[in-house]
Amino acid sequence: MGSARIVVIGTGYVGLTTGACLAGLGHQVTCVDVDRVKVARLAAGQVDILEPGLEELVSRGLSSRRLNFVVGSREAVADAQAVFLCVPTPMGAGGAADLRAVEAVIEEISGTVPAGCAVITKSTVPVGTAQRIRALLGRGDVPVVANPEFLREGTAVSDFLNPDRIVVGSEDELAARRVADLYADLAAPSVVTDAASAELVKYAANCFLAMKLSYVNAIAELCERLGADIESVTDGMGYDRRIGRAFLKPGPGWGGSCLPKDTHALVQVAESVGFDFSLLSSAIQENIAQRDRIVAKIAGSVGGTLAGTRIGVLGLAFKAGTNDLRDSPALSVTAMLAAHGAEVTAYDPAVDGDLPGMRIMDDPYQVAKGADGIVVLTEWDEFRRLDWTYFADLMHGDAVVDTRNLLDPQAILNAGLCWLGLGRPRRHARATA
Ligand code: UDX
Numbered sequence: 001m002g003s004a005r006i007v008v009i010g011t012g013y014v015g016l017t018t019g020a021c022l023a024g025l026g027h028q029v030t031c032v033d034v035d036r037v038k039v040a041r042l043a044a045g046q047v048d049i050l051e052p053g054l055e056e057l058v059s060r061g062l063s064s065r066r067l068n069f070v071v072g073s074r075e076a077v078a079d080a081q082a083v084f085l086c087v088p089t090p091m092g093a094g095g096a097a098d099l100r101a102v103e104a105v106i107e108e109i110s111g112t113v114p115a116g117c118a119v120i121t122k123s124t125v126p127v128g129t130a131q132r133i134r135a136l137l138g139r140g141d142v143p144v145v146a147n148p149e150f151l152r153e154g155t156a157v158s159d160f161l162n163p164d165r166i167v168v169g170s171e172d173e174l175a176a177r178r179v180a181d182l183y184a185d186l187a188a189p190s191v192v193t194d195a196a197s198a199e200l201v202k203y204a205a206n207c208f209l210a211m212k213l214s215y216v217n218a219i220a221e222l223c224e225r226l227g228a229d230i231e232s233v234t235d236g237m238g239y240d241r242r243i244g245r246a247f248l249k250p251g252p253g254w255g256g257s258c259l260p261k262d263t264h265a266l267v268q269v270a271e272s273v274g275f276d277f278s279l280l281s282s283a284i285q286e287n288i289a290q291r292d293r294i295v296a297k298i299a300g301s302v303g304g305t306l307a308g309t310r311i312g313v314l315g316l317a318f319k320a321g322t323n324d325l326r327d328s329p330a331l332s333v334t335a336m337l338a339a340h341g342a343e344v345t346a347y348d349p350a351v352d353g354d355l356p357g358m359r360i361m362d363d364p365y366q367v368a369k370g371a372d373g374i375v376v377l378t379e380w381d382e383f384r385r386l387d388w389t390y391f392a393d394l395m396h397g398d399a400v401v402d403t404r405n406l407l408d409p410q411a412i413l414n415a416g417l418c419w420l421g422l423g424r425p426r427r428h429a430r431a432t433a
Contacts, residue, residue: 008032009073009085010088012086012087020058030068032073034071039070073108077112077117081118082182085105095268121199127269128199130145130146144171144195145195153319166191168192180192203269206262213251213254216249224423252290252403253290256326266280287329309342310371312373312375314364314375315346323348329377330377330378344357348378371396374391376400383407403421
């Protein structure tokens with residue numbers, strides 16, 4: 001398509017990344033949002049999302065005039081060749097995706113979108129949405145294309161610019177190919193298919209990743225009970241090319257804005273067509289059980305009961321590299337700690353301000369003061385460089401529970417503390433001293 005006139009509706013992390021990256025690829029992009037304040041900030045180059053490379057891309061787009069921000073999609077789409085829908089599709093009642101934002105946009109643009117312009121779903125939408133949009137649009141001359149994103153928070157720009165694949169699906173194959181052409185410079189393989197298959201690829205991929213993680217967390221639990229070491233087990237598994245090394249790290253559970261939402265939605269979709277997707281439901285249950293096991297592990301590390309203890313938490317974001325707290329396992333764990341009577345203080349390099357039930361500190365050493373135990377819940381690199389001797393001086397107890405297997409156990413033992421990882425043999429300072 002060469003350089004195309006593109007409108008991106010919704011400037012959340014998917015929309016803004018899509019808009020800024022497409023402008024970076026040489027397209028003429030208009031990003032639309034209903035939030036006037038946000039649009040004004042973005043038009044001035046102010047990006048509020050913590051996403052490496054995004055602010056630079058936005059500012060380059062603005063100065064090259066290939067990227068602009070406006071309020072109101074009705075006028076914006078009038079001369080577009082492609083319109084990307086990147087509005088939120090939150091989890092609605094019963095786990096199904098709530099499509100009200102998508103429907104509102106369709107209603108707004110249905111009269112002004114020009115003939116031949118592709119309307120593209122980018123946000124994760126339930127299977128059948130493209131078809132529903134076609135019906136809502138009521139425009140036989142406007143093709144609808146599903147083009148799911150596979151962007152991870154914290155690496156969204158690099159994921160966009162180095163994709164494993166481009167998935168496009170439509171009943172209008174030519175339109176799907178034109179949308180794939182927008183990414184031609186990225187030299188990634190394209191999967192061109194029907195709309196329902198493209199929509200399902202996204203769920204099938206994300207839910208597979210979630211199941212892989214629940215599986216690894218369960219294997220880590222088995223390692224503890226059987227005296228094996230998860231690091232060696234996953235190392236041995238990862239050499240198998242059919243399995244691969246990615247997504248084999250145990251943790252406090254998977255969270256974030258996508259995996260929890262998408263797993264619930266797919267269970268719901270399956271149910272709606274009379275299929276009991278018990279494999280996936282079990283992965284969700286396992287993810288809840290993982291948080292309970294972490295809390296039990298922390299309790300065990302401070303003498304069996306949490307009431308009256310002081311626990312210092314390192315990391316609140318659902319993973320490193322983001323300030324996103326949505327469905328963060330760290331928040332469930334801290335809430336359970338508090339509910340069991342522990343006094344919780346927390347530090348996260350990307351989170352400030354107070355949260356219910358805990359005090360947020362602005363320095364990691366502050367959470368050590370008088371703590372009976374420390375628990376690492378997010379794998380921030382800077383935690384690897386903490387001074388554990390100083391921690392030991394400040395702490396009241398000696399327990400360090402490392403739910404990301406992030407720290408160097410030896411450094412902790414050398415400081416006279418006890419290290420407890422996930423699926424790994426417990427290591428106690430006194431035993432090695
Ligand atoms: C995910 C998908 O990866 C992405 O393709 C999709 O478009 C959006 O959802 P994201 O939500 O940013 O991306 O998080 P991701 O990096 O996939 O991590 C998900 C969760 O799994 C996090 O809680 C993370 O801590 C956890 N995780 C990941 C592990 O516990 N171990 C691992 O080995 C990998």
